[in-house]
Each structure stands twice: as structure tokens, then as C-alpha cells.
Amino acid sequence: MAAEPDPRPAPGPDATAEELKADIEATRADLGETVSALSDKLDVKARSQQAVAEAKENVVQRGHEVAQQAKERPAVPVGAVVAVVAVIGLLVWWRRR
DSSP: OOOOOOSSOOOOTTOOHHHHHHHHHHHHHHHHHHHHHHHHHHOHHHHHHHHHHHHHHHHHHHHHHHHHHHHHOTHHHHHHHHHHHHHHHHHHHHHHO
């Protein structure tokens, strides 16, 4: 994994004090972001909790989608119930004959 080249050039030898301070602040901010990213990557407990939360969210979302599809197409379950009741009725009628 190669390091990305720094998009900001370092201040030259004739840089003013303000330019040097600005460069130091930018470098400090970059370093802080890098340390934070590394810390987040190494925090296994937080990463696993995040994965569990995402999985839970996916399951809930899928449940809502299935419920919505059932509301949009109630004829299929109703038709199946009617067919089962008809078959049971025919069997009862046939056995009593």
C-alpha cells in the first residue's frame, strides 16, 4: 500500500511566519484525522456493534418491505386460504357420502 503524495507543497525557505503556522495547523489537522481513522479501525468492539446495528436495520427494512408487499397483494394469501377451506370442505363432504 503506497502512501498518497501530499497535495500541498511544503512552504519554501522564504515562507512567512503566517504560512508556516498555516502549514503546521493543516498538518496537525491531517494527523488528527489519521489518528482518529486508525483508532476507529482498531476499535473492534465498536466495529462489531456497528455491524450488528446495520444488520438489524437491514432486517427491519426487509420486514417493512415484505409487509408492504403483502398489503399490496393480499389476493394471494386470501386465495390460498379459500382454496384450503374448499379442499377441506370437499373432503368432509366426500367422507360423509
